[in-house]
Amino acid sequence: MFGRNEAMRRSIRLKTGGYPMHIVVLAKVVPDYEVPAGDFELTNSRAHSRYKRMMGLYDENAIESGVQLKEKYSASLTIVSYGIKADIQVLRKAVAMGGEKLSLVLGGSDDPNVIAANLKMAVEKLEDVDLILAGQQSADMDRGIVHGMLAEMLGFAFIPQVAKIEQEDGQWKVIQNTESGSSELKFGGKAVLSITSVPENVPRIPVVRSIFAAKKKPVVQLPEIEGDAMPVDELSVDIPKMESVCEFLPTEDDPAETAKILLGRLREERLI
Amino acid sequence: MKTLIIEMIEPKRLGELVTVSREFCEQPDMVAVGAGQIPGSFGKAYQVADTVAANLVSDLASLILKEGYEIVLLTASTLGSGIAAPLSVKLSAPVVSEVIGIKPDLVVERPLYGGKAVATYKLNKMPAILTIRRKYFEAADLQGFTDSSPLSIAEKKVALIAEKEEKTEGIPLEDAEVIVSGGRGIGAAENFTMLQDVADLLNGAVGASRGAVDEGWVQPTQQVGQTGKIVAPGVYFAIGISGASQHLAGIANAKCVVAINKDEEANIFKRARFGIVSDYKKIVPVLIETLKEEA
Numbered sequence: 001m002f003g004r005n006e007a008m009r010r011s012i013r014l015k016t017g018g019y020p021m022h023i024v025v026l027a028k029v030v031p032d033y034e035v036p037a038g039d040f041e042l043t044n045s046r047a048h049s050r051y052k053r054m055m056g057l058y059d060e061n062a063i064e065s066g067v068q069l070k071e072k073y074s075a076s077l078t079i080v081s082y083g084i085k086a087d088i089q090v091l092r093k094a095v096a097m098g099g100e101k102l103s104l105v106l107g108g109s110d111d112p113n114v115i116a117a118n119l120k121m122a123v124e125k126l127e128d129v130d131l132i133l134a135g136q137q138s139a140d141m142d143r144g145i146v147h148g149m150l151a152e153m154l155g156f157a158f159i160p161q162v163a164k165i166e167q168e169d170g171q172w173k174v175i176q177n178t179e180s181g182s183s184e185l186k187f188g189g190k191a192v193l194s195i196t197s198v199p200e201n202v203p204r205i206p207v208v209r210s211i212f213a214a215k216k217k218p219v220v221q222l223p224e225i226e227g228d229a230m231p232v233d234e235l236s237v238d239i240p241k242m243e244s245v246c247e248f249l250p251t252e253d254d255p256a257e258t259a260k261i262l263l264g265r266l267r268e269e270r271l272i
Numbered sequence: 273m274k275t276l277i278i279e280m281i282e283p284k285r286l287g288e289l290v291t292v293s294r295e296f297c298e299q300p301d302m303v304a305v306g307a308g309q310i311p312g313s314f315g316k317a318y319q320v321a322d323t324v325a326a327n328l329v330s331d332l333a334s335l336i337l338k339e340g341y342e343i344v345l346l347t348a349s350t351l352g353s354g355i356a357a358p359l360s361v362k363l364s365a366p367v368v369s370e371v372i373g374i375k376p377d378l379v380v381e382r383p384l385y386g387g388k389a390v391a392t393y394k395l396n397k398m399p400a401i402l403t404i405r406r407k408y409f410e411a412a413d414l415q416g417f418t419d420s421s422p423l424s425i426a427e428k429k430v431a432l433i434a435e436k437e438e439k440t441e442g443i444p445l446e447d448a449e450v451i452v453s454g455g456r457g458i459g460a461a462e463n464f465t466m467l468q469d470v471a472d473l474l475n476g477a478v479g480a481s482r483g484a485v486d487e488g489w490v491q492p493t494q495q496v497g498q499t500g501k502i503v504a505p506g507v508y509f510a511i512g513i514s515g516a517s518q519h520l521a522g523i524a525n526a527k528c529v530v531a532i533n534k535d536e537e538a539n540i541f542k543r544a545r546f547g548i549v550s551d552y553k554k555i556v557p558v559l560i561e562t563l564k565e566e567a
Contacts, residue, residue, distance in 0.1 A: 036539045040388040148357025157326040157429040160353045178350045181438040187430040199488035231397035232366045246547040259559040271506045
């Protein structure tokens with residue numbers, strides 16, 4: 001006997017004649033990353049708790065990519081996250097963009113090993129995941145390593161900096177951005193892809209109907225498992241001083257004069 | 273400490289990693305990814321033709337265990353990020369990404385919160401894997417070449433179908449002493465020609481913020497910032513760029529930032545040495561004319 005979700009996916013396969021596809025998007029809720037550097041404060045070596053919590057910068061690109069794949073290939077889409085219970089209201093936006101359900105592991109660790117182990121547990125509970133998408137890095141710790149660790153833990157291939165995904169001849173074809181251009185890659189197995197932002201995956205704004213519908217979609221809350229912490233001690237977290245003092249050049253009268261003053265100052269300081 | 277560098281054959285990237293390696297050893301070993309002669313002097317050098325990170329992890333892990341490497345260095349790049357995290361799981365090794373500082377006793381620094389904070393870590397286990405953020409370490413001058421032995425790849429998980437190089441005319445962004453960058457405030461792709469004119473006249477390169485790249489006005493290879501290129505020019509013109517911390521993280525090592533923005537409250541002015549509060553369309557054309565007159 002199959003569960004309701006499995007039965008649904010099998011019916012999709014029958015309908016489309018294609019591979020029954022289940023896509024997971026990893027999403028992390030982070031403290032407001034738009035707080036200007038000059039206003040940024042820490043408490044207990046982490047962003048101040050007064051900052052509002054929001055979806056990670058690149059995670060929204062990953063969700064948009066996942067929703068586009070879901071629409072194109074009649075796939076199912078699950079949002080998986082590791083975080084606190086209060087994150088659910090933010091994560092519902094991901095569901096409203098096109099996810100079918102949310103699976104949240106309740107935990108508060110910042111350790112990448114622990115987070116990856118918990119995400120692995122959540123993905124394995126979903127059983128039949130074909131493809132995992134994640135933003136290229138979180139917008140708080142900025143490490144860009146948890147998704148690669150998860151891939152290795154699951155035995156999936158890991159491809160970072162992915163800009164475009166499509167199926168071709170039963171395989172995945174992806175465009176990966178590199179420092180000098182891009183690479184076209186193809187693979188047949190399961191993979192974790194870290195998604196970069198491109199004009200094609202600018203996140204959609206969910207319509208009101210979807211926002212209300214998202215409130216009724218299932219949220220699975222999973223207790224955290226104990227993972228082995230990475231053998232690294234965090235000694236300190238500090239806010240670096242910004243010492244630049246801006247000299248505003250006059251602009252009221254004559255732009256040409258402003259340009260001359262600027263070039264003169266840059267030459268005085270032997271910068272050009 | 274026995275140190276291994278894993279990198280493409282690109283002298284500047286490689287030179288920066290050699291500089292970092294000197295914090296740990298006198299002469300590192302090297303795995304060169306891709307084809308070509310290996311510049312510089314390494315204890316041992318291995319070479320692998322396959323440039324897809326996913327295909328390299330298993331065999332790199334075997335090599336690291338067999339040779340007993342204690343420190344593994346990669347650039348924080350598409351290749352480096354593709355290898356570092358899976359490799360850390362394979363080896364049960366700690367990994368610290370985007371390292372910007374190395375201190376004695378295996379203490380390293382890396383930015384977080386979009387560069388608004390810097391964390392200091394102590395590595396407690398070997399081997400340890402570090403990806404190094406570009407432009408934070410002077411590139412060592414690589415003399416001569418090192419012969420290599422091939423590193424074979426047992427399993428090809430991912431096939432490389434094609435590679436596309438985005439051709440940029442003039443100086444590469446990372447090497448430019450003058451960078452003229454535009455953000456969403458530029459308003460349209462065609463307005464970037466104005467920025468190109470300024471860059472050409474100052475022998476510089478054109479960059480962009482993530483916003484301008486997301487609009488499709490410029491290529492992703494021109495993106496400057498935490499998740500784009502890390503640059504260290506003498507002068508960085510930030511035109512129509514608000515100054516999000518993720519962008520500022522990419523220009524932390526610029527000597528002088530010139531901000532042109534009509535919003536006097538824009539965050540970019542807090543990082544700028546010179547500020548012009550104006551519509552760039554009034555200033556940049558006269559800047560071009562002045563530079564032409566002075567040429």
